[in-house]
Amino acid sequence: MRAAVPPIESSAAEGWAAPAWVPTRALGRTVLLTGVLLVLGVALGRVDLVLLAAPFAIGAAVALRRMPRSAPELSIEAGQDHVVEGGEVTASVTVTNPDVIAYDLVVVRTRTSTWLRLADSDRPFAVSVAPDRWTAIELPGTARRWGRHDVGPAAARVAACGGLLACRPVLVEAEGVRVYPETEPFAAVEAMPAAAGLVGNHRSRRPGEGGELAGVRPFAPGDRLRRIDWRVSLRTRDLHVASTLSDRDAEVLLLLDVLGEAGASGGVKGKASVLDTTVRAAAAIAEHYLQRGDRVSLAEYGSSARRLRPATGRRQYLTVLEWLLDVRAGTGQEPGEYTFGAHNVSPDALVVVLTPLVDPRAADMLAGLVQSGRFTLAVDTLPADAAPAGHSQWTALATRLWRMERENVLGRLREHGVPVVTWAGAGSLDLVLRDVARLASAPRGH
Known part of the structure; x- marks a missing residue:
């Protein structure tokens, strides 16, 4: 052997x-x-x-009397593995000389994502590395857009022996950076169409131990003494207690329409595309309801049909941010039908559909959810300056026709009772949520 x-x-x-x-x-x-x-x-x-x-x-x-015996070692460090849009990225490329002979010249070239604006990342760097030492090349910059972006891959080529010998290029794989979407301050009214859990911050229609006064009723066995309303009891000569409505948590389903993309993304400080508005709005709405103790779930309406189970707490918020990093818009040419109906939604859940309403399949899906009795709210994520894909001499006329057709779709949705509101940050959903909660309190047919 x-x-x-x-x-x-x-x-x-x-x-x-x-x-x-x-x-x-x-x-x-x-x-x-x-x-x-x-x-x-x-x-x-x-x-x-x-x-x-x-x-x-x-x-x-x-x-040539002292020729190097080993190749250089190359590594990439991306600093923090996650940042927020507009935040700083501290990346660096390190070249290590494990040999006992100095390198005359090291030329390093790296490639980075277009959404990571790193200083001088588009030009080669020339450094020298002493024996058994390392040299780091700092690449500070900013993250311009949400998503998973790469720093690298990088390559290094070394010259030694007075430039008579050169090492074959040494390559290193890219290092990923997670850029979370920037969330605008968002707030919504307390009105919710239904409350399904046992505890929470929203007022339900069921009596219980809560903070919302429902009325005054005669004392019954089992009532707590601290609930006695002494003013009414003294006036009527009979014991009366103040009844309250129970506080329940709500389930919110954020449904993302990813059938297609419209508009051009300019990063965190530029114009927003449909996907930018959708992801940022989803992150803001999820953060608001999760901070209130509600259960939030997410789903995609598209070819991937990804789903995130409902949960609550800060861990769910971090999971939501990770889930949003992988949102991708379809091309509209994927085979198969996209099915999403009432059987995918809990009866007591509030469904917030983030959609640009440019695909007829999304309008049909919304109408089906409302007709099935689900509490549905459509949030329009189409930018004001968005135009259909392609440029020609007919672009202006095609854009007008495209807008007119979309207005017809919005009109038909409103006729079917689908509330549609344009996303405008904090408070943009208040009026529609009140209407949905008022409709939910009315008797529903089956």
Whole structure:
């Protein structure tokens, strides 16, 4: 068995990497010039040509006397693995020289995502690295848009022995950076169409131990003494208690329409596309209701049909942010039908559909949810300056027709009782939530 094991090379035994050095053009020109001068000197019998070739030969021999034995090591550090849109990104590329011979020159080139604006990331860097030392190249910058972005991959090429030898390019894989969407301050009224849990911050229609006064009624066995209304009891000569409505938590389903994209994204400080508005609005709404103790779930209406189960608390909020990083818009050419109906929604859940309403399938889905008796609210995420894809001499006319067709869709949805509101940040859903809660208190047919 020992004979079957290949012998260990001395370089590997000492912990060195296999040599990856190749001659450069400078070494080729040196060898060529030296050889030509020597041949001509011997052929013509001229000693001066031989003496002229001697410095080139001696210089190359001296430079190659100590050749590096190992390749450089390259690594990428992205600092914090998650930031918020507009936040600072502290990335760096580190070049390590594990050899005992200094590198004359190290040229490093890295590639980064277009949504990470890093300083001087589009140009090569030239550094020198001492033996058994490392050199870091700092790449500070800002994150311009939400999502998962990469710093890298990076490549380094090293010159040694006076530029006569060069290492083959050393590559390193990219390092990911998670950029969370920027959430605008959002607030909504307390009105909710239904409350399903046992505890929470929303007023329900059921009597119980809560903070909302429902009325005064005669005392009954089992009532607590602290609930006695003494003013009414003294006036009527009978014990009366103040009855309250129970506080319940609500379930909110955020349904993201990802059938297509419209508008151009300009990053956190520029114009917002449909996907930008959808993701940022979803993060703001989820943060608001999760802070109030409600249960929030998310789902996609598109080819992927991803879903996030309902939960509450800060852990759910972090899970929501991670889930939103993978939201991608479809091209509209994916095969198959997208089905999302009442069977996917809890009867007591408030469904907030974030949609640009440019695809007829989204309008049909909304009408089906409302007709099934689900509490549904449509949030329009189409930017004001959005236009259909493609540019031609008919673009202006096509945009007008596209807008007119979309207005017809909005009108038909309102006729079916689908409340539609344009996303405008904090307070944009108040009036519609009040209407939905008022309709929920009325008797519903089955």
